[in-house]
Amino acid sequence: MGMDSDSRAEGGLLARLADACETTDVLNGRRDDLLALIEQLFGRTPIMLNGFDRQRRCILWNHQCERAFGWRTDEVMAHPDPLALFYPDVTEYQDVVAGLASHDGSRFQEWTPRTRDGRRLTTLWANVVLPGGDRLCIGHDITEQREAEKHRRLAASVFESSYDAIMITDAEQRICDVNAAFTRITGYHREEVLDLTPGMLGTAQRNAEAYEAICQHLETHHNWKGEIIGQRRNGETYPLLLSASVVRDDQGQRLHYVATFSDITLLKRHQEELHRLARHDVLTELPNRRHFAERLEAALPRARRDETLLAVCFLDLDGFKPINDRLGHAAGDQVLITVSQRLRHAIRANDVLARLGGDEFALLLGDLDSQDECLQVVERIHDLIGRPIPLDDSLVKTSSSIGITLFPHDDSEAEILLRHADQAMYRAKRSGKNRHCLFDARHYQEEHHSRRRLDRLEQALCGDEFLLHYQPRVDLRRGEACGLEALLRWQHPEHGLLEPADFLPQLLGSRLESPLGDWVIERILDQLEQWRHQGLALRIGFNASANDLALPEFAERLTRALARHPGLDGRMLEIEFQESAAMDDQQAVSRALQHCRDMGLRVALDDFGTGYSSLSHLRELPIDILKIDKRFVAAMLDDDRDTALVQGILQIGARLGLDVIAEGIESPAHGERLLQLGGSLAQGYAIAHPMPAEQVLPWLERWPASGWHSRRP
Ligand code: C2E
Numbered sequence: 027m028g029m030d031s032d033s034r035a036e037g038g039l040l041a042r043l044a045d046a047c048e049t050t051d052v053l054n055g056r057r058d059d060l061l062a063l064i065e066q067l068f069g070r071t072p073i074m075l076n077g078f079d080r081q082r083r084c085i086l087w088n089h090q091c092e093r094a095f096g097w098r099t100d101e102v103m104a105h106p107d108p109l110a111l112f113y114p115d116v117t118e119y120q121d122v123v124a125g126l127a128s129h130d131g132s133r134f135q136e137w138t139p140r141t142r143d144g145r146r147l148t149t150l151w152a153n154v155v156l157p158g159g160d161r162l163c164i165g166h167d168i169t170e171q172r173e174a175e176k177h178r179r180l181a182a183s184v185f186e187s188s189y190d191a192i193m194i195t196d197a198e199q200r201i202c203d204v205n206a207a208f209t210r211i212t213g214y215h216r217e218e219v220l221d222l223t224p225g226m227l228g229t230a231q232r233n234a235e236a237y238e239a240i241c242q243h244l245e246t247h248h249n250w251k252g253e254i255i256g257q258r259r260n261g262e263t264y265p266l267l268l269s270a271s272v273v274r275d276d277q278g279q280r281l282h283y284v285a286t287f288s289d290i291t292l293l294k295r296h297q298e299e300l301h302r303l304a305r306h307d308v309l310t311e312l313p314n315r316r317h318f319a320e321r322l323e324a325a326l327p328r329a330r331r332d333e334t335l336l337a338v339c340f341l342d343l344d345g346f347k348p349i350n351d352r353l354g355h356a357a358g359d360q361v362l363i364t365v366s367q368r369l370r371h372a373i374r375a376n377d378v379l380a381r382l383g384g385d386e387f388a389l390l391l392g393d394l395d396s397q398d399e400c401l402q403v404v405e406r407i408h409d410l411i412g413r414p415i416p417l418d419d420s421l422v423k424t425s426s427s428i429g430i431t432l433f434p435h436d437d438s439e440a441e442i443l444l445r446h447a448d449q450a451m452y453r454a455k456r457s458g459k460n461r462h463c464l465f466d467a468r469h470y471q472e473e474h475h476s477r478r479r480l481d482r483l484e485q486a487l488c489g490d491e492f493l494l495h496y497q498p499r500v501d502l503r504r505g506e507a508c509g510l511e512a513l514l515r516w517q518h519p520e521h522g523l524l525e526p527a528d529f530l531p532q533l534l535g536s537r538l539e540s541p542l543g544d545w546v547i548e549r550i551l552d553q554l555e556q557w558r559h560q561g562l563a564l565r566i567g568f569n570a571s572a573n574d575l576a577l578p579e580f581a582e583r584l585t586r587a588l589a590r591h592p593g594l595d596g597r598m599l600e601i602e603f604q605e606s607a608a609m610d611d612q613q614a615v616s617r618a619l620q621h622c623r624d625m626g627l628r629v630a631l632d633d634f635g636t637g638y639s640s641l642s643h644l645r646e647l648p649i650d651i652l653k654i655d656k657r658f659v660a661a662m663l664d665d666d667r668d669t670a671l672v673q674g675i676l677q678i679g680a681r682l683g684l685d686v687i688a689e690g691i692e693s694p695a696h697g698e699r700l701l702q703l704g705g706s707l708a709q710g711y712a713i714a715h716p717m718p719a720e721q722v723l724p725w726l727e728r729w730p731a732s733g734w735h736s737r738r739p
Pocket residue numbers: 497512513514525526527530546568569570571602632633656689690691692709710711712716
């Protein structure tokens with residue numbers, strides 16, 4: 027307070043105080059005035075005022091102190107050592123006491139006492155030591171100011187140290203501040219951009235619409251976020267991820283725009299790389315299946331519009347697996363890389379070459395004028411792939427099987443086109459590899475139908491739609507039945523009872539051949555079991571397909587089937603087989619037949635005299651019975667040569683110790699002739715048609731009571 031002499035001279039406050047002190051009247055009304063004045067001054071002033079005596083007991087604690095600390099005057103004054111209230115921590119308390127002693131009362135010093143509820147205050151105090159040794163302390167609470175300052179500093183350091191660029195504009199979109207990252211990213215210094223609009227970032231020039239759209243959006247929304255293209259000070263463009271927002275005052279008036287953005291060039295590059303990787307094969311760097319599909323998809327409408335031809339080729343290397351297995355994967359990889367390079371050379375720049383996986387490649391040849399043009403490329407490919415491929419220390423050779431389909435001749439969708447090319451490739455493989463095949467819709471349809479028919483047959487087999495009929499065979503001379511042949515029938519739900527000629531050709535050679543064989547044997551064994559209980563013990567012959575017979579596990583399956591019927595043995599069975607192409611593996615067939623014989627079965631060579639018949643089979647195969655084909659038997663009455671053949675077969679059989687059965691005895695005359703020629707075993711419509719199992723016993727009871735001429739079941 028620098029008003030000493032002047033204010034005293036002019037009758038100021040201090041003068042009045044001094045005056046009051048000097049009057050004798052001091053104990054009267056003026057004293058009360060003075061006290062009221064001091065109390066007003068000390069107690070009500072919005073500054074913290076307090077006082078302590080030499081023993082540090084509180085002698086003054088004004089209203090403002092009560093508000094800041096939460097302690098009431100009477101509480102602080104009554105306390106023997108009130109400093110301990112503000113500094114509950116002992117060490118801190120001791121420091122404060124020591125600090126007070128050295129405190130220079132002419133200057134404000136910072137103290138951080140605690141309030142009643144334990145909060146730290148940041149306060150500034152000046153302590154005036156009064157003549158008697160008491161202290162009068164004047165203080166401000168600057169806690170809030172400090173907090174605000176900290177906050178401001180933090181914000182400033184975030185602004186400055188942010189890795190993202192920050193740009194602040196005023197309400198008119200004139201830049202009023204930018205941070206260091208802004209300069210790093212854009213190349214512009216703060217001073218260069220102040221007062222400019224964000225358009226200078228390059229976005230406005232490059233993409234005025236986008237800039238306009240952002241501003242528009244910010245009119246109605248609080249913020250905008252997205253990617254745009256920016257331009258640096260040096261002219262270079264770059265992708266940036268921008269987020270912009272509007273700062274408004276309490277009344278909703280726009281004050282500022284704040285934009286933060288980062289340079290996402292690296293991120294973009296990374297994304298592009300990932301995208302590329304997802305669409306390319308790592309080894310050959312060629313497009314992969316997905317990429318190929320996209321390109322094909324896009325090419326179809328173009329080809330349609332331009333009325334050009336487009337070829338989809340599916341290429342598979344021949345004999346790649348052995349190379350891989352023998353020479354190792356590194357060699358395999360080298361082959362694939364070389365092949366992909368050669369394929370690249372064989373096609374034009376706009377054509378697409380992709381690796382679908384393994385040793386499969388796909389080609390999309392566009393803008394073709396004719397099928398021939400495509401075939402020329404394919405020829406070139408065959409030639410290039412067929413050339414020796416150098417490896418580290420050797421040369422390998424491979425070739426390619428290629429399937430081709432032409433759009434729009436094959437007017438299918440992208441995915442189907444590739445599948446058709448794949449099917450054509452399989453046909454190329456099956457027809458000997460190192461060649462190409464064009465997809466042929468008709469052929470495909472046929473395959474498709476035959477697959478569906480086979481599926482239907484499988485359903486029939488699983489659904490018990492098949493059954494067996496039995497045709498007796500007899501000894502005409504003795505007039506007794508000597509066996510039955512089991513013949514397959516299909517009780518079709520729509521087409522009625524079907525004979526083998528209607529379905530067997532599709533079934534033979536298919537995946538169903540063995541399951542059907544098993545089913546037949548199982549049914550026969552069940553039937554034998556049933557007849558055994560009824561007192562009938564006739565041998566049953568069944569027809570085995572030659573393919574099945576050549577399988578190494580055939581005998582094993584038969585053994586297992588017999589084992590499931592302990593009451594039966596192989597002597598109740600006869601196996602009939604035809605000489606056929608499967609006889610190629612004569613050894614396998616011979617082994618199977620021998621095995622059958624070992625189990626007690628008799629072996630019959632069916633339809634003898636037709637097909638692949640060879641007299642040497644009679645010597646080499648373990649055969650017990652010959653069945654003369656019904657064509658010779660039927661013609662025997664009219665044709666001397668057929669008669670001679672039948673007679674010859676009968677004689678061969680007799681000489682080799684084989685039974686000979688004549689099939690197709692259609693009339694009594696055929697039977698008579700057979701007997702004349704020296705035969706006696708016969709089977710045919712004149713004796714009995716094949717019949718359901720339940721008719722067999724009644725038939726046997728009747729036969730040969732009324733002779734053996736034709737009776738239908
Ligand atoms: P297959 O083994 O030579 O059977 C004799 C065929 O001649 C039977 O035809 C039978 O009905 C027929 N047949 C019998 N007597 C006469 C006759 O007097 N005149 C004429 N013209 N035909 C007669 P099916 O039942 O149609 O069987 C045809 C062929 O199907 C069989 O010829 C056999 O090779 C095959 N087959 C039948 N069942 C099976 C079977 O379960 N498995 C296999 N793999 N093939 C079977």
